[in-house]
Amino acid sequence: MAEVRNKQVILKDYVRGYPKESDMIVTSSTLKLKLPEGSKGVLVKNLYLSCDPYMRGRMSYRDSYVDSFNPASPISGYGVSKVLESGDPNLKEGDLVWGMTGWEEYSILNATQGLFKIHHSDHVPLSYYTGILGMPGMTAYVGFYELCSPKKGEYVYVSAASGAVGQLVGQFAKLLGCYVVGSAGSKEKVDLLKDKFGFDDAFNYKEEPDLDAALKRYFPEGIDIYFENVGGKMLNAVLLNVRNHARIPVCGMISQYNLEKPEGVHNLVQVIVRQVRMEGFVVGDYYHLYPKFLEFIMPDIRQGNIEYVEDIAEGLESGPAALVGLFSGRNVGKQVVVVSRD
Amino acid sequence: MAEVRNKQVILKDYVRGYPKESDMIVTSSTLKLKLPEGSKGVLVKNLYLSCDPYMRGRMSYRDSYVDSFNPASPISGYGVSKVLESGDPNLKEGDLVWGMTGWEEYSILNATQGLFKIHHSDHVPLSYYTGILGMPGMTAYVGFYELCSPKKGEYVYVSAASGAVGQLVGQFAKLLGCYVVGSAGSKEKVDLLKDKFGFDDAFNYKEEPDLDAALKRYFPEGIDIYFENVGGKMLNAVLLNVRNHARIPVCGMISQYNLEKPEGVHNLVQVIVRQVRMEGFVVGDYYHLYPKFLEFIMPDIRQGNIEYVEDIAEGLESGPAALVGLFSGRNVGKQVVVVSRD
Numbered sequence: 307m308a309e310v311r312n313k314q315v316i317l318k319d320y321v322r323g324y325p326k327e328s329d330m331i332v333t334s335s336t337l338k339l340k341l342p343e344g345s346k347g348v349l350v351k352n353l354y355l356s357c358d359p360y361m362r363g364r365m366s367y368r369d370s371y372v373d374s375f376n377p378a379s380p381i382s383g384y385g386v387s388k389v390l391e392s393g394d395p396n397l398k399e400g401d402l403v404w405g406m407t408g409w410e411e412y413s414i415l416n417a418t419q420g421l422f423k424i425h426h427s428d429h430v431p432l433s434y435y436t437g438i439l440g441m442p443g444m445t446a447y448v449g450f451y452e453l454c455s456p457k458k459g460e461y462v463y464v465s466a467a468s469g470a471v472g473q474l475v476g477q478f479a480k481l482l483g484c485y486v487v488g489s490a491g492s493k494e495k496v497d498l499l500k501d502k503f504g505f506d507d508a509f510n511y512k513e514e515p516d517l518d519a520a521l522k523r524y525f526p527e528g529i530d531i532y533f534e535n536v537g538g539k540m541l542n543a544v545l546l547n548v549r550n551h552a553r554i555p556v557c558g559m560i561s562q563y564n565l566e567k568p569e570g571v572h573n574l575v576q577v578i579v580r581q582v583r584m585e586g587f588v589v590g591d592y593y594h595l596y597p598k599f600l601e602f603i604m605p606d607i608r609q610g611n612i613e614y615v616e617d618i619a620e621g622l623e624s625g626p627a628a629l630v631g632l633f634s635g636r637n638v639g640k641q642v643v644v645v646s647r648d
Numbered sequence: 649m650a651e652v653r654n655k656q657v658i659l660k661d662y663v664r665g666y667p668k669e670s671d672m673i674v675t676s677s678t679l680k681l682k683l684p685e686g687s688k689g690v691l692v693k694n695l696y697l698s699c700d701p702y703m704r705g706r707m708s709y710r711d712s713y714v715d716s717f718n719p720a721s722p723i724s725g726y727g728v729s730k731v732l733e734s735g736d737p738n739l740k741e742g743d744l745v746w747g748m749t750g751w752e753e754y755s756i757l758n759a760t761q762g763l764f765k766i767h768h769s770d771h772v773p774l775s776y777y778t779g780i781l782g783m784p785g786m787t788a789y790v791g792f793y794e795l796c797s798p799k800k801g802e803y804v805y806v807s808a809a810s811g812a813v814g815q816l817v818g819q820f821a822k823l824l825g826c827y828v829v830g831s832a833g834s835k836e837k838v839d840l841l842k843d844k845f846g847f848d849d850a851f852n853y854k855e856e857p858d859l860d861a862a863l864k865r866y867f868p869e870g871i872d873i874y875f876e877n878v879g880g881k882m883l884n885a886v887l888l889n890v891r892n893h894a895r896i897p898v899c900g901m902i903s904q905y906n907l908e909k910p911e912g913v914h915n916l917v918q919v920i921v922r923q924v925r926m927e928g929f930v931v932g933d934y935y936h937l938y939p940k941f942l943e944f945i946m947p948d949i950r951q952g953n954i955e956y957v958e959d960i961a962e963g964l965e966s967g968p969a970a971l972v973g974l975f976s977g978r979n980v981g982k983q984v985v986v987v988s989r990d
Contacts, residue, residue: 363921537916537917541916556916556919556920557920558920559916559917559920562917563917567914568914568915568916568917569912569914570911570912570913570914571912571913571914571916572909572910572911572912572913573910574879574883574898574901574910574913575879575901575904575905575910576928577898577926577927577928578898578899578900578901578928578929578930579705579928580928581927581928581929581930581933582926582927582928583925583926583927583928584919584924584925584926584927585919585923585924585925585926585927586918586919586920586921586922586923586924586925587920587923588920588923591923
């Protein structure tokens with residue numbers, strides 16, 4: 307079997323503060339395109355890689371719900387891959403899968419439990435399995451529907467609203483008949499929220515010196531559901547504007563991931579005053595709902611009721627810049643890295 | 649009908665910072681012992697008054713889940729009262745009730761919806777209806793059983809653990825087979841937790857310069873359930889010691905009520921990392937469960953499986969000192985004020 311040069315993205319060392327493109331290098335090693343004897347895993351060719359905020363945690367050496375990256379190996383993350391060889395009878399050569407893979411051209415995955423077989427149809431781009439049809443889609447679905455029990459007419463606020471998850475939460479809430487406002491960090495993103503995703507309103511948080519005042523303007527009646535993606539000052543301001551029995555699914559706190567000392571949240575007494583439920587969740591606990599999710603979302607995608615915006619970076623070499631760009635908000639929509647289109 | 653001098657506790661003005669005994673005065677006014685013509689309410693003689701931390705919120709002028717006190721009227725709170733005259737066919741002269749009443753010798757209560765009729769038995773002191781058999785008992789029950797879905801063997805931490813609610817939460821958890829540690833602010837209270845309430849362990853938080861280190865010592869395996877009564881620094885330290893899927897029912901944050909600017913909680917990212925559910929609640933939303941609660945707790949009281957410690961202040965004149973004493977931890981156990989024993 308052929309040996310190939312396998313291009314890879316390696317983390318040079320654990321990161322403190324904001325990650326930089328130069329914290330990673332793109333290098334290559336030699337790989338024999340063959341599964342080890344007796345392997346129950348798969349050899350895959352990686353097509354699309356997903357850039358997700360939670361990956362920041364893996365760049366640090368610390369206790370988290372995901373392991374730290376190993377600085378000697380390629381980093382890993384969600385991606386869409388094509389099976390070249392399989393030791394798992396449920397997968398065969400040519401199958402498409404999504405799940406955890408390496409940031410490299412080819413990966414040998416020793417276990418297949420976390421992989422989802424893609425039943426691909428031409429209605430959707432394959433890259434969607436890094437986003438709306440993959441982990442971020444499930445995250446939006448679980449966080450909004452499973453954790454919030456949302457009702458028509460409720461007031462929903464989404465931060466980081468044009469991102470991989472936020473754009474979906476806002477659209478789910480609109481489809482249900484909620485009043486939805488999103489915030490994002492540029493005029494372009496704010497326009498996207500209002501014009502493409504159909505949010506009732508949207509604002510640029512960078513232009514709001516007083517977030518509490520901004521929220522009072524956009525939610526004079528208060529907030530029933532806050533889909534938490536950013537944390538810190540934003541959460542602090544939201545707590546001053548929640549209605550009774552508000553729900554805050556805590557999906558991410560991207561504003562805090564690069565700080566040596568996270569910001570203090572001072573208004574937690576509101577959790578009692580307004581009987582708020584804040585709930586952190588990890589989408590991996592809910593993957594048994596994935597078939598139900600696909601049934602829910604596929605018709606809306608086909609009928610054009612749900613839009614999805616991706617920000618596509620071409621080539622594995624563009625991976626490090628694409629990944630660190632998440633933390634300065636460079637991406638507009640879901641950040642994807644194309645390794646190969648087939 | 650006789651006119652009486654009706655002794656009353658009045659809040660002189662809204663309070664900032666720690667309340668002082670001198671923020672209230674004990675005065676008296678004249679009251680005709682007769683319901684107004686056509687009233688559907690009750691005229692009651694107040695027997696026992698309950699001192700509860702949430703009352704601090706009512707001493708400030710601000711938006712909360714309970715109204716601010718009216719500085720011109722006697723303050724109000726939970727209490728046990730005897731009906732002298734009733735305009736409600738479900739209550740008659742001589743009946744005992746618990747619920748919201750005035751801090752005064754006699755009260756005219758215009759509505760009876762919030763009153764619970766006491767079916768008194770000699771097995772329990774009547775004052776228990778301000779504590780274990782009243783609002784604090786229901787609070788412990790709802791916060792622990794309804795919000796936490798606790799399981800045998802789980803690690804439970806209770807702050808303000810010798811107080812009206814905490815002492816019950818710890819005992820409920822022990823009866824269920826949990827491992828329970830409590831914290832309190834004096835050696836006397838810590839001894840009570842261990843010797844009388846049967847906590848597995850207890851510590852004096854005032855003697856722990858590093859709360860994170862203390863919790864790591866008492867919970868080397870981490871915390872499944874934190875019954876939150878204090879907020880601030882304690883919550884911050886707990887978040888560093890939670891296990892996956894920890895539950896934090898937020899009952900109170902007594903350490904924060906007297907601060908002009910509440911402390912910042914910096915470790916909320918742990919809510920995601922450990923998939924924590926924090927939930928504020930107000931016991932008033934759960935009073936439909938009161939009959940179920942009585943069925944649950946009465947046998948354990950009769951059989952001596954549950955202890956309850958009260959701190960009894962004699963006479964309405966002692967009310968202001970008893971109430972402000974909550975915020976310096978002067979009370980040992982549930983703080984009650986006796987207005988009259990019958």
